[in-house]
């Protein structure tokens with residue numbers, strides 16, 4: 001089955017062609033980062049308008065790259081939520097219009113299920129069941145995954161998502177949007193031990209997260225440094241490192257607890273923050289110590305992309321799921337509401 005995948009939930013237009021027999025044939029992405037940078041974050045209306053501009057040229061591009069023609073496509077998968085409603089509607093209407101014109105089915109995919117399944121596109125994919133840590137700009141969740149659509153939420157953030165905390169911490173130090181990669185870059189030059197931030201909610205049992213206090217600690221430290229006359233690049237690097245270490249250690253502690261609670265030794269990390277090298281190596285060490293395995297996607301499939309949507313959609317379409325021509329998206333959408341395959 002050849003599936004065209006469309007992703008437009010936020011500030012990236014992603015398009016891909018995935019074939020159930022041959023694997024990923026082509027994928028293309030247009031990132032709107034430069035468009036939103038001047039505003040320090042995503043402007044929803046600008047995002048929607050840009051998705052409209054980019055979608056059809058990107059679809060033509062992946063068809064060319066894969067050497068395919070539209071008549072070969074069996075179905076279209078698009079992100080139906082969660083995300084920015086206007087942005088989601090661009091992908092949904094485009095998918096339903098093309099599906100109608102080509103006489104093929106379209107299926108709305110859950111964005112976080114897309115992230116969760118992205119490591120399946122790699123050479124050594126994880127087997128079910130496993131524990132997944134979903135860490136993106138909008139979500140921080142620990143999920144027990146027994147199969148596609150068999151999700152049990154084990155814990156989540158009470159306030160900011162991990163990626164959001166990276167972005168806000170970067171912004172207050174005058175760094176560019178998105179802040180995650182910026183903080184990671186500065187952290188490489190940071191001096192360890194100059195600052196130490198709290199590991200929120202690790203001193204009590206449970207699998208919930210809270211990152212807003214950590215962000216405030218970083219803000220106070222930065223303001224203190226500036227008022228003491230040090231607004232140097234090195235001060236930023238030292239704070240970036242301390243902040244990243246606090247996030248990474250907190251996520252590692254909670255992943256270890258979740259694996260123990262679920263009685264599992266397989267961990268999948270997905271979403272934009274799973275591209276973070278310090279997080280990957282910390283989790284690799286933890287899983288190595290417990291003789292388990294950690295799985296993640298290549299960096300470009302950790303952040304938003306069309307390939308994960310094409311893959312997730314293909315699995316559901318192969319299982320016979322389909323939907324009507326209605327154009328319907330959901331800004332909020334708990335993943336546990338998804339039907340099992």
Ligand code: KG4
Pocket residue numbers: 010115135136137138139162163164166167178179180181184271272273274275276277302303304
């Ligand atoms: O999954 P994603 O592309 O979009 C959402 O679904 O939210 O995740 C974007 C988030 C942003 O907050 C970004 O700062 C963060 O992922 N991010 C990173 C890194 N790369 C992206 N955070 C830490 N380290 C990175 N290398």
Ligand code: ZN
Pocket residue numbers: 111115136137271272303304
């Ligand atoms: Zn995402």
